[in-house]
Amino acid sequence: MFDLEKAIQTWRKELATSRHLEDSYVSELEAALRDEVSDRVRHSEPVEEAFHAASSGMGEVRAIGKEFAKVRSRRRGAGALVDNYVRVALRKMRRQIGYALITVAGLAVGLACAILMMLWVKDETSFDRFHVNRDSIFRLVTETKGETAVTLDARAPTPLGPAAKAEIPEVLDFCRYRTNKFYGVKSGDKALYDEVIGIADPSFFTLFTFPFLKGDPKTALEGPRSVVVTESLARKCFGDDDPMGKLLTVAVDSYTVTGVIRDVPDHSHLHFSCVIPIVNMHEYHHVDFGNWNSMFFNGYVRLAPQASPSEAARKISALAARSLNKPNISLRAQPLSDVHLKSDFAFDLDNYAQGSASTLTLFSIAAAAVLLLACINFMNLATARSAGRAKEVGLRKVTGARRADIIRQFLGESVVQAFLGLALALFLLWAILPLFNALAGKQLSFIRFADPGLLAAVLGVTLLAGLLAGSYPALYVAGFEPARTMKGAFPGGQRGQALLRKSLVVLQFTLTVFFVIGTIVVNKQLRFIRTKNLGIDTHQVIATSVRSRAQWEAIAADPRILSASQSVPPGSAPRAAIEVAWEGKNPEDRTPFFPMPVDPEYLETFRVQMAEGRFFERAREADRTDAVVVNETAARAMGSGTPIGKRLTVTDMSTQGRTESNTYTVIGVMRDFHQDSLRRAIEPMVFTNNGPQGPWLNLRISAAGIPETLQFLEKTWKTFAGDFPFTYDFLDDKIDAFYKQDRRVRSILSVFAALALFTACLGLVGLASFIAEKRTKEIGIRKVLGASTRRLVFMQSKEFLAWVLAANALAWPAAYLAAGKWLEGFAYRVRPGISPALVAAAFSLVVAFLSVAFKAARAAGANPTESLRYE
């Protein structure tokens, strides 16, 4: 028996195989076929014959397809598709402008965060990539294993480079490098004191790649008094004249310009305006190039291309340990590309604009989270509103749209919205980039978008966000059954879907609360740092330098100077351990002690307390040669009982590499004080009084007339130091600077927390208005029956608040875990306590309530006759 429906279905399927025939074409052809068949049947033709006649009359599939292809050929392919999606998406958005604003604004904020982070990551990871040998250059980091801790020093023993090159085949070349910011550069009557002078081996310009404009990189630094200058320094000193062969005074000596290089790129951890050969360091700083205890330079090596860095590091370590006769010393080979981001070493003084990989990771995660929040908003609002589009989808399906077509349309719409969001995001970014740069201390710029990789990444992330945001709504809507939706069944109210929406809101607030708690904890720790009693009073203490004893005397005599101490100021103490021995010391005990050369005025200037015994006195000559003071931590390390009277043998290795052993009597114990970041535990300290150990001068000044005091100091400086500029720091600022990075973390984290909260609330506003819309009738009836506006607002908000509470409960453990991890970085830290969680809970509830109540109040305030009439 011939089945017409079956025959038509088969015919239809055959037509659908043509790629030129869209579903709607096929449907129209089907309608025509049915018309003809029924016409023929009316003229008493048998059904089967009527069908065959009608279908063959339509022609072959291929022929039909070709005809249709002609129509489509005008605009076809991706262009037409995109055009169509854009038009449909814009039309839909115009109809519901409020929701569209919420989703697009949310996506824009999320994308702006994501793009900002991409810019930042790109910026931070592009350091030191311009060197031709970048993959085979390593920095040698010295590792000293102590009893309890491992100290890492960014410098390497001075003779290590040449020895390694001579003895280890993998080491092709080496270069030692450091900088000095105080030498000053002079040419004729021009004197520049802000220039960074690089000091390096002659191999510097062959190991690293700094393009030469003039001169020969191979030989430029061979003469002991040769100098290679950057283009801008050359212009500053010599104007338009050819600098080659001209004389430049660096520190106190004349150097001949033997090379001019292009200015050092911003993305270089080596930063200088000129380079002089290292041989001069013997004269300027008494560096002993043959002494293995000398730690003065950063050491770089170039390894053979096929060499294993760890194997080379093992050989170099063996060489150093043997030469130093210290088995606990080893060297790490740090890849050049890690120097900028992955350095946390002592004495990393020449690492220009150092970054932090963990901060970068933290913020990348935060940005991704904000973008995720925005995508969730999209999903939530799109599925919530899908009820309104059920009929549209039903009709499309009836007229022959396939599931894939519906999915494609909805995904297309979300991708279009994502790209609209991108446009807005770029605008936002353009507006906030200067602000962000100030906050993060960066120089990010839009020029980076010229980078094809970054551009591709931005477009990729946008596309991905669009697909992610549209995926669930598209799949969900495509699953509608036309028969039910056309009858007005309401898919938006399904239980499972409402549950999913709730879970998404909970997820959003979980992330938000996490950020809020994080921000509060960081803030709490920073406040703790600011208010903690450091055991030392740095208030109104100025750190400057002094050129001569006469200058010191001239300054100290002034009544505005309450106390003057010529010693290393807190926060810039050298961190090279010394060896300390006393009678009865366990020979296995390798606790590192740290030296602190001071003068008798130290105690008064910094207002440190003595725990026991006495401090140095200027009147007692023996205090200079025979006495030391230790801190409480050192006293504890020396065992139980008072250390006073004990004999202490101190073996000091100076930066110049001279080793000296002296034995002193302990005359006092100083109370512990923090002279370093609170990230570091207080270390055992040994204070000596062997006379000035550097140019430092610390002045406690009277609170009155500080500007006049500074003027006086500058005038005195000019008298004794000539045209070198007068520089000073308030110690408070210096201590504060330890936490610069942490304060940045706080600022940026709070911005992300605010954005997360904003995005999550946008979503709430949208959902609340959607729900209020759906409950218009209910609210109207309740109102007629006598419910107060307040009660109605409460009724609508209740559920949202429950979700937010649930989110809080979920976020707490994660946030406390993360905060605990961050706090572990501080030797001295606050206990976060319950308050951050409570504050975050209260905050999120209030903000969520306000977002919902705003909409709910409007719904509840509406005249019930209106709402009831329309429903």
Place this chain on the structure above:
Amino acid sequence: MSSDTLVAASAKPVILSLLLSGESYGYQILQRVRRVSGGAMNWSSAMLYPVLRRMEKDGLILSEWRISEENRMRKYYRLTNLGRQEFEKEKARWISIQDALRKLWAAAPAVE
């Protein structure tokens, strides 16, 4: 009627003329064309629908899916204002060609 090009060229004015009297759907258009030409113009669906599609894209006609009395989905076409204007232009064009041909044939001797 034979030549494909002529069919293609005349399709637009024919459809415009048909729709001038009111809306219609695909199968009905085919039937009316055949009837009015006395069977000389026998269009196929494969030819008609792409033309309708193109005319719709050009803004000459509008379409709408509706459920017919037989409870089937059917796509109805009607003229737009632009379509009406286009009809006037086409009409003028075809009349001038017709006039020219008629004059030529009147002057020429019969082929037989």
